[in-house]
Amino acid sequence: MTLPMASKNRFSRNQSDGTRRSSFSCDNPDRREIVCGCGVASFSVLLAGLLGDASPAKAQTLALPVPELDALSIRIVTDSYQFAVAPSRKMDTLSIEHFGWGISPDYPPGPTLASEFGLSMVVTSSRKGETRKTLIDFGFTAMALNNNLQLLGIQPAEIDALVLSHGHYDHFGGLAGFLRQYKDQLKPKLPFYVGGEDCFCAREWTAPPVKGNFGVIDREALAAAKLSVTAMEQPALVADHGFISGQIGQRSFEKLLSPSAMHVGVTEGSGCYPDRLPESERGPGSIPDQFRHEIATSFHVKGRGLVILTSCSHRGVVNAVRQAQTVSGIEKVHAIIGGFHLAPYPADYVRQTVAALKEIGPDYIVPLHCSGEPFYEMAKAEMPDKLVRAYTGTQLVFSGSAS
Structure with a gap:
């Protein structure tokens, strides 16, 4: 469904780029049965927030082959x-290319890549001579996102x-500022996919180390950029390739x-519409996040298998x-890439x-x-030939088989 946008904005703002803050401080399923977050607080504190699906629903398989x-x-x-001096290398069918510094023989050092607690990735896919680019998540700030896109040579027009x-600030924080800077360069009616209406709810961070306002997606910025906004609760193709x-x-x-709580309702045009949420989540007031709207994005590399981008894995990698x-x-x-949301969990859970x-x-x-580092250390011990270290600016290049 296409979500309506609002035009008026009197939200408080917490960044110079205009990003909004909110106004209040699956065992092993078969193909037929599968249903339809990244804090660093201790497990003992977050244990009270353990949640489950109250009413699981069956999801559809893709209507078209991947x-x-x-x-x-x-x-x-x-x-x-970022680790600027990490050497690039080759691992069988995977090439790992690190960025280094933003320097040149022709001029002294200037801007370089900015790292922050957040995530953003650009996927470039090729099929039968056609190329597609998909931008997945937008990091914590537009300052870092826009700076890095420019240094990495990524053209928003493409x-x-x-x-x-999902609707956490460390994944959408850079969105509004990105749209404001590049809206005139973006393709008309550029598709913007989320996993459900609850992605748009305003949020509070309720876990340590600091509790407080965790922002809300600026629907006015989406409208101004003329995006084709679609909430997909079921699987769907993206850009014809993923x-x-x-x-x-x-x-x-x-x-x-559940390190965050979502506030149900719309204030000055932004937030989530209660009638588009399950009855159990329509409020009033704030409710703990269940991340029903969280989605992963995947691609099928010829002869290799799936490359799965989990982003944050609140619902489990x-x-x-x-x-x-x-x-x-x-x-x-073939590959699993992204945040696995294991930093808050105890060692036994990570080991499992x-x-x-x-x-x-x-x-x-x-x-x-x-x-989290505990996961990296355990995985390095258990799967040393499979584990890949990547940083801000790293490019992972997967090659399909010739046959």
Whole structure:
């Protein structure tokens, strides 16, 4: 469905780019049954926020076969940090290219990449001579996003689709400022995908270390940029090359933590419409996030398998992978990339996740954002040949098979 936009704005603002703040301080499912967040607080504090699906719903498989891609590259536009002198390298079918510094033989150092707690990625896919670009998530600030896009040579005019994985500020914070800077360069009616109306709810961060306002998506900026805004609760193709998972059910051992609360309602044109939410989430007041709207974005590389971008994995990285397998009908997983939301969990839980991912058997695992160092260390010990370290600016290039 296409969501209506509003024009008036009297929200308080917390950034110079105009980004809004809100006004108040899935086991192993089969293809037929699968349903339709990144804090660093301790598990003991967040345990009270464990939630589950009260009324699971069946999701559809994709109506069309997932396209096979000849090549796929993923540029990490914004992540938590950069290691400028990391050497590029080749791992079988994967090329890992790090950015380095923004320097040149012709002039002294100037602007370089900005890292922050957030995530943004640009996916370039190729199929039968056609190329598509998809921008997934927008990091914490437009300052970092716009700066990095320019340094990485990414042209907003070439973007074919925008995807927002979920309604947390560290994933949409740069969106409004990006749109304001580039709206005249974007393609007409550029598709903008979210996983449900609750993505638009205003939010509070309720977990340590600091509680407070966690922002709201600026619907006025979406309207001004003339985006084609679509909430997809079921799986769907994106830019003809990839697909979004649809809403991710909790069917594995994974437990959902709720470090934020969403405020149901619309204030001065932004927020979420109660009548588009499940009855149990229509308020009044604030309710703990269940992240029903969270989505993953995936691509099928010819002869290799699925490359799954989990973004933040509030509903579980294993659940996100199983969802992508189910809706696409493709079992082979080539790579899992993104935030795995394991930083807040205890060691035993992280170890269980590593074991589950090892059983899935991806060729590569690329932890980003909120995955946490304990996961990296455990995965390095258990799957040293599969683990890939990536940073702000890293480009991961996957090649399809010739046959």
